Amino acid sequence: xxxxxxxxxxxxxxxxxxxxxxxxxxxxxxxxxxxxxxxxxxxxxxxxxxxxxxxxxxxxxxxxxxxxxxxxxxxxxxxxxxxxxxxxxxxxxxxxxxxxxxxxxxxxxxxxxxxxxxxxxxxxxxxxxxxxxxxxxxxxxxxxxxxxxxxxxxxxxxxxxxxxxxxxxxxxxxxxxxxxxxxxxxxxxxxxxxxxxxxxxxxxxxxxxxxxxxxxxxx
Numbered sequence: 519x520x521x522x523x524x525x526x527x528x529x530x531x532x533x534x535x536x537x538x539x540x541x542x543x544x545x546x547x548x549x550x551x552x553x554x555x556x557x558x559x560x561x562x563x564x565x566x567x568x569x570x571x572x573x574x575x576x577x578x579x580x581x582x583x584x585x586x587x588x589x590x591x592x593x594x595x596x597x598x599x600x601x602x603x604x605x606x607x608x609x610x611x612x613x614x615x616x617x618x619x620x621x622x623x624x625x626x627x628x629x630x631x632x633x634x635x636x637x638x639x640x641x642x643x644x645x646x647x648x649x650x651x652x653x654x655x656x657x658x659x660x661x662x663x664x665x666x667x668x669x670x671x672x673x674x675x676x677x678x679x680x681x682x683x684x685x686x687x688x689x690x691x692x693x694x695x696x697x698x699x700x701x702x703x704x705x706x707x708x709x710x711x712x713x714x715x716x717x718x719x720x721x722x723x724x725x726x727x728x729x730x731x732x733x734x735x736x737x
Contacts, residue, residue, distance in 0.1 A: 536627025
């Protein structure tokens with residue numbers, strides 16, 4: 519499976535920018551975000567062209583579709599983002615774990631370890647060794663018993679209700695696979711994608727109703 523090093527390239531850019539041009543945290547985050555965005559778009563474009571090549575699609579038509587996607591996406595994504603931020607604000611309701619990572623890397627790049635909260639360096643070192651140990655253990659006989667280091671890290675970055683929901687979903691899939699493995703393998707990806715899309719659409723609808731003061735903000 520192809521994986522784009524989006525965060526890694528962005529954070530390396532932050533380190534280089536903070537070393538050569540130390541300045542405001544916002545400028546450092548912006549530098550990393552530009553590179554990370556370019557890496558993400560490049561990776562997605564290459565995957566799309568690879569799929570189009572396998573399906574014998576025209577690269578010119580794919581490029582036209584991408585340009586139309588840029589136009590439609592820019593017209594839709596900005597108002598949607600402003601609606602969500604104005605309704606809920608960034609934080610507990612709309613967690614942004616990637617933004618926290620970029621902000622912390624910016625502080626370290628500009629201020630060094632002094633930019634970290636107390637004991638953060640020790641916690642990072644412990645997390646590094648725990649993650650490395652889990653990754654190495656997962657390559658041996660304990661593969662089925664060792665928890666995912668990535669999943670544990672996300673669970674620490676996201677609010678508890680997100681992590682619990684993801685965990686319950688994974689548990690339901692595990693149980694369903696034991697009962698009907700053929701059905702799960704055939705339909706679960708589509709079902710999961712539909713659930714994510716449906717939740718997103720309902721979230722936008724609720725945010726619009728809250729903004730219009732037709733309903734009260736949940737929670």
